[in-house]
Amino acid sequence: MRKCRAFLTGIAIGAIVTALLTPKTGEDLQNDLIKKANELQKKVKEFDIKEISLTDTKEALKEKLDDAKKIIEDFDWAESKEKVQKKFEEVTERLSEIKCQLVEVAEEVAEEVEELKEEVVDHLSEVKDQFFEAKEEIEEVVEENFEERFKKRFDEIGDEH
Numbered sequence: 001m002r003k004c005r006a007f008l009t010g011i012a013i014g015a016i017v018t019a020l021l022t023p024k025t026g027e028d029l030q031n032d033l034i035k036k037a038n039e040l041q042k043k044v045k046e047f048d049i050k051e052i053s054l055t056d057t058k059e060a061l062k063e064k065l066d067d068a069k070k071i072i073e074d075f076d077w078a079e080s081k082e083k084v085q086k087k088f089e090e091v092t093e094r095l096s097e098i099k100c101q102l103v104e105v106a107e108e109v110a111e112e113v114e115e116l117k118e119e120v121v122d123h124l125s126e127v128k129d130q131f132f133e134a135k136e137e138i139e140e141v142v143e144e145n146f147e148e149r150f151k152k153r154f155d156e157i158g159d160e161h
Contacts, residue, residue, distance in 0.1 A: 007057045011040060014064030014068065
């Protein structure tokens with residue numbers, strides 16, 4: 001059982017190190033990890049413990065570690081750094097563009113709000129003027145009606161006496 005774990009661990013470590021040290025996009029890396037996991041699952045199903053010896057396991061682990069070392073040694077850190085820097089600059093530039101667009105939109109919204117505010121103030125002023133005109137008309141009508149009723153009532157009282 002110990003040999004089996006060592007072998008499977010070696011396979012898993014080799015697959016993970018290989019996948020993680022290969023410069024790929026996130027989606028490619030996910031697809032590769034899923035593919036490797038499926039392959040590993042298939043190998044585990046086909047695995048026969050009786051065929052594995054400690055020496056084979058050690059050799060397999062050594063090969064995988066050597067492969068990992070070679071990948072690390074061959075990895076072009078400068079190129080990778082350059083690619084990351086370029087991506088970072090692209091993202092920064094895009095964020096700046098988005099910021100500018102947001103500022104423009106905010107300015108447009110502020111202008112529209114100011115225009116709407118002015119329209120509302122103008123409309124309220126018109127409504128206020130109409131209200132006071134209507135009030136004056138109502139006061140005149142009430143005053144006329146009052147005077148007419150007062151005179152009529154006065155005349156009625158005067159006729160009675």
